[in-house]
Amino acid sequence: MESRTLRALLHDMLLARAFEERAAEEYTRGNIAGFLHLYPGEEAVAVGVLHAAEPSDYIVSTYREHVHALVRGIPPGVLMAELFGRKDGCSGGLGGSMHLFDRERRFMGGYAIVGETFPVAAGIGYAVAMRQLPEAVICFFGDGAVNQGTFHEALNMTALWQLPVLFVCENNRYQIGTEIHRHSAVAEVYKRACGYRIPAHRVDGMDVLAVHEATQAALAEIRGGNGPQFLEFETYRFRGHSMADPGLYRSKVEVQSFEQEDPITVAIAETVPAYPSQEQIAAAGPDSIARLSEHLNDAGHLSTDQLEAMKAEIGRIVEQAVEFAANSPEPTMADAVAALECNRGTEVLI
Amino acid sequence: MAGEVLYWQALNRALDAELAADDAVFVLGEDVGLYGGSYRVTEGLYARYGEWRLRDTPISEGGFTGLGVGAALVGMRPVVEIMTINFALLALDAIINMAAKIPFMSGGQFPMPLVVRMPGGVAKQLAAQHSQRLEQTLMNVPGLRIAVPATPQDAWWQLRQAIRSDEPIILLEHELLYFSKGPLDETAEAPPMHRASCRRAGPDLTIVAYSRMVDLSLRAAARLAEQGIEAEVIDLRSLRPVDWDTCAESLKRTHRLLVVEEDSRFAGAGAEIVAGLTERCFFDLDAAPERVAGRELPIAFNASLEAASIPRPSDIVAAGKKLCAR
Numbered sequence: 001m002e003s004r005t006l007r008a009l010l011h012d013m014l015l016a017r018a019f020e021e022r023a024a025e026e027y028t029r030g031n032i033a034g035f036l037h038l039y040p041g042e043e044a045v046a047v048g049v050l051h052a053a054e055p056s057d058y059i060v061s062t063y064r065e066h067v068h069a070l071v072r073g074i075p076p077g078v079l080m081a082e083l084f085g086r087k088d089g090c091s092g093g094l095g096g097s098m099h100l101f102d103r104e105r106r107f108m109g110g111y112a113i114v115g116e117t118f119p120v121a122a123g124i125g126y127a128v129a130m131r132q133l134p135e136a137v138i139c140f141f142g143d144g145a146v147n148q149g150t151f152h153e154a155l156n157m158t159a160l161w162q163l164p165v166l167f168v169c170e171n172n173r174y175q176i177g178t179e180i181h182r183h184s185a186v187a188e189v190y191k192r193a194c195g196y197r198i199p200a201h202r203v204d205g206m207d208v209l210a211v212h213e214a215t216q217a218a219l220a221e222i223r224g225g226n227g228p229q230f231l232e233f234e235t236y237r238f239r240g241h242s243m244a245d246p247g248l249y250r251s252k253v254e255v256q257s258f259e260q261e262d263p264i265t266v267a268i269a270e271t272v273p274a275y276p277s278q279e280q281i282a283a284a285g286p287d288s289i290a291r292l293s294e295h296l297n298d299a300g301h302l303s304t305d306q307l308e309a310m311k312a313e314i315g316r317i318v319e320q321a322v323e324f325a326a327n328s329p330e331p332t333m334a335d336a337v338a339a340l341e342c343n344r345g346t347e348v349l350i
Numbered sequence: 351m352a353g354e355v356l357y358w359q360a361l362n363r364a365l366d367a368e369l370a371a372d373d374a375v376f377v378l379g380e381d382v383g384l385y386g387g388s389y390r391v392t393e394g395l396y397a398r399y400g401e402w403r404l405r406d407t408p409i410s411e412g413g414f415t416g417l418g419v420g421a422a423l424v425g426m427r428p429v430v431e432i433m434t435i436n437f438a439l440l441a442l443d444a445i446i447n448m449a450a451k452i453p454f455m456s457g458g459q460f461p462m463p464l465v466v467r468m469p470g471g472v473a474k475q476l477a478a479q480h481s482q483r484l485e486q487t488l489m490n491v492p493g494l495r496i497a498v499p500a501t502p503q504d505a506w507w508q509l510r511q512a513i514r515s516d517e518p519i520i521l522l523e524h525e526l527l528y529f530s531k532g533p534l535d536e537t538a539e540a541p542p543m544h545r546a547s548c549r550r551a552g553p554d555l556t557i558v559a560y561s562r563m564v565d566l567s568l569r570a571a572a573r574l575a576e577q578g579i580e581a582e583v584i585d586l587r588s589l590r591p592v593d594w595d596t597c598a599e600s601l602k603r604t605h606r607l608l609v610v611e612e613d614s615r616f617a618g619a620g621a622e623i624v625a626g627l628t629e630r631c632f633f634d635l636d637a638a639p640e641r642v643a644g645r646e647l648p649i650a651f652n653a654s655l656e657a658a659s660i661p662r663p664s665d666i667v668a669a670g671k672k673l674c675a676r
């Protein structure tokens with residue numbers, strides 16, 4: 001993989017982490033209210049998947065979708081403004097954290113009713129298939145959502161009609177406080193897709209490169225006209241389900257063991273080469289030197305200094321996002337009515 | 351020129367016209383394709399337009415109605431047929447949480463040119479689970495529009511208008527109306543989709559009704575006339591929005607209001623009509639408004655009990671007489 005791409009993946013993961021941690025702070029300060037579901041720990045999934053997507057693809061997501069929106073290219077300030085409930089937010093302050101929309105970027109919404117993303121994605125896929133376009137629909141959902149009827153209904157319909165939908169399960173092992181073995185008879189989510197003849201794979205969701213690669217392969221299948229594909233990414237959320245959740249149902253040991261696998265640490269390890277010492281090179285012998293230098297070329301070049309500079313730049317971006325949000329006006333009641341009637345046009349009702 | 355057609359035929363012609371006019375229109379639902387629709391509404395269309403535009407679906411009301419929502423988001427014009435309204439309970443999330451809310455909660459970014467058609471009401475001994483009236487449930491949802499055509503002409507007009515609108519619209523059809531006959535003039539200009547229509551003029555009282563109850567009210571009005579009471583009958587044609595002005599103008603002339611609904615009385619559609627008109631016309635009214643409505647019972651299988659559970663013309667006559675005696 002090109003070092004530019006590697007750097008972009010790492011950048012977006014770092015930005016995602018910083019954005020979400022800042023959102024948590026702003027929530028504590030009272031600038032964000034309501035339900036706030038954060039993504040730390042799961043960054044490799046959104047970043048790996050969405051970097052493999054084309055701008056012409058459609059994205060459908062859940063209420064834990066800030067990072068999907070961010071990686072899709074919605075400016076951080078516009079996102080933060082939506083979390084603040086302000087007029088300049090991507091949904092005009094009328095949607096909030098759980099309902100991020102951006103028509104231009106084909107970000108087709110965050111849906112807060114578990115299981116809604118499936119039929120929406122199927123419907124967009126139906127339209128794409130009818131128009132015979134080379135587009136795909138990426139449908140995000142959690143491990144808990146697969147027990148909803150719409151999951152099975154949509155898998156059946158997309159497989160039956162060979163719709164271009166990529167199902168992306170973010171398996172973070174929890175449905176709020178219920179661990180997967182307590183909510184699902186079959187804990188290997190990808191196996192469920194077999195019941196509908198949908199090709200499915202389980203992938204390490206803490207490894208952004210693995211996520212990216214699996215997504216590219218799945219999207220290639222879809223664009224080849226082979227119908228829906230299914231990817232289960234095993235991941236973990238470091239925080240509670242939402243800001244209201246202290247997460248008491250998980251043991252410290254469990255959380256810590258997953259924190260060891262922090263996808264950002266993994267990505268840094270994959271991006272920032274650890275230069276071997278002269279002694280190591282000598283010990284490895286001549287063949288290994290060739291191998292090592294090859295690896296350094298392949299793995300991309302990002303020095304520790306560059307990493308620090310990247311983090312500092314991200315810090316500024318997030319700071320500016322908060323500033324933008326704080327300075328954005330509140331939407332008015334007239335804005336709300338206009339949104340409700342946005343499709344009325346010149347139609348006379350009575 | 352106006353010829354006589356059945357209600358289902360008017361709907362069929364409306365679908366045909368819109369499918370022909372716009373490639374973005376497609377119909378989906380159980381048995382709408384090859385079979386031709388449980389009430390024949392899509393008869394012949396599968397052969398003409400093919401399976402992508404007349405899509406037979408699995409029995410997944412929530413899934414395929416939601417699929418319609420997704421397709422509408424990207425500019426398709428899906429017409430979802432829910433075989434009967436009873437099954438729409440499984441699709442309420444798609445209708446209420448999705449179709450009605452997405453344009454709003456996206457800050458006005460997305461169109462929702464979705465039509466959901468469903469036959470409902472009390473037919474002939476279909477028993478409790480197949481004799482539902484859900485208008486009150488849907489009326490309480492900002493963002494939805496609800497049309498209730500009572501005649502073939504309105505079925506033709508309102509279905510076409512619904513398909514052309516970019517807003518989510520529910521078409522409540524009545525199972526007993528599909529085989530009722532009436533004139534259809536395909537060239538006549540349509541009134542606005544939600545405007546009420548005065549079906550009979552009379553100075554003594556105003557009967558406000560919708561869907562199948564319009565016909566019953568007209569029959570009752572004819573009997574009242576024999577007894578010297580001339581009723582005005584207004585067909586609402588729409589339950590959201592409601593054409594208050596047409597009703598209010600009538601009440602200025604008649605000063606008496608009788609609302610007829612097949613829906614159960616408590617918190618039914620009629621409750622809103624009476625409340626809305628009382629607010630608007632309190633000082634025009636000479637008597638407290640009356641409601642003739644369905645009983646507070648699930649619908650019984652037994653034919654006599656079924657008939658007694660919803661308004662009959664005799665109930666409307668009795669209520670009209672009582673109202674005019676005040």
Ligand SMILES: Cc1ncc(C[n+]2csc(CCOP(=O)(O)OP(=O)(O)O)c2C)c(N)n1
Nearest residue numbers: 064112113114142143144145172174175176
């Ligand atoms: C239909 C429905 N039921 C319940 C809820 C409440 N709820 C919100 S998130 C959630 C857990 C979902 O878990 P999962 O799908 O694994 O997603 P995660 O939050 O782990 O990302 C529940 C039960 C809801 N929003 N919608």
Ligand SMILES: [Mg+2]
Nearest residue numbers: 142143174175
């Ligand atoms: Mg989960």
